[in-house]
Amino acid sequence: MQNLVIRNSLLSALKTALIAGTSALMLAGCQGGVLDPKGQVGVDEKHLIVIATLLMLIVVVPVIFMTLFFAWKYREGRTQEIYTPKWSHSTKIELVVWIIPIIIVAILGTITWRSTHDLDPYKPLVHEKDHIVVEVVSLNWKWLFIYPEQGVASINELAFPTDVPVEFKITSDTTMNSFFIPQLGGQIYSMAGMETQLHLIANEAGTYDGYSANYSGEGFSGMQFKAIATPDEAGFDAWVNKLKQSPNTLSPATYAQLAKPSENNPVQYFANVNPGMFHHILHQFMPSMHGEKAVASEQGLDASHTMHDINDEMTMETEK
Structure with missing residues (x-):
């Protein structure tokens, strides 16, 4: 033995x-x-x-x-x-x-x-250059990136200049996902009705893989995107100009179509974005508005109408 x-x-x-x-x-x-x-x-x-x-x-x-x-x-x-210890x-x-x-x-x-x-993801990076803002929405099963300062948006493609800090504001339109670019830093979850934040920076130009690190259903394996770190700000401006050549506009009606589940989605660009789209997406799951959305759905109203109703309600609340 x-x-x-x-x-x-x-x-x-x-x-x-x-x-x-x-x-x-x-x-x-x-x-x-x-x-x-x-x-x-x-x-x-x-x-x-x-x-x-x-x-x-x-x-x-x-x-x-x-x-x-x-x-x-x-x-x-x-x-x-021979093992004969004389002590205990x-x-x-x-x-x-x-x-x-x-x-x-x-x-x-x-x-x-x-x-x-x-390394607190909510803590802005100390840098001599101003950060750029990217609003991220996880959908089934694709990623939507909105650039509020540039007025453009993209599906499954992300770009930012090298040596410029990026502030990501992240939410979800559906199940919980996880925004993750392994070579640039840690992941953070995206959740419906909540906004999480992540601050990253790329110090080398290149194209990096990004994906969801949280299983979210049958289309999960294709929920990937490319993060492009352009060599300089001029390269980023050129990428933005490329998006501005697209005939597409990201409006509530367009978003309602994007929100439908789809797998292995190709890259898609939007030359224009309706102001406040990210906050509209975020607040559609707030308790006071969720009931209105559900009622509208039961009555067969278009999702874009619901979004406009939400906008009106938000405006009224602000004025009060």
């Missing part, structure tokens, strides 16, 4: 070491993920992941080593290594077992506390 226990311990330790080694090699060569950041937020998050992993390895590596060593030292047939307690071992993990947890807790506040 003792030999079986030792053998199992040895095999378990070998498996753990093999998995750890294989994972390290795979992560070392990964591209396009969180460990290949192209923006300052992503770089800071990578440093946090690496530091936390190294701190935890201070405990993991010695445990793996000692498991292998003791399994070998007291293996079957090694009669000169060791203060020195207890100190090592408790003090080292406490120190590691204290260091890790301090680093995590500071990083959590420094």
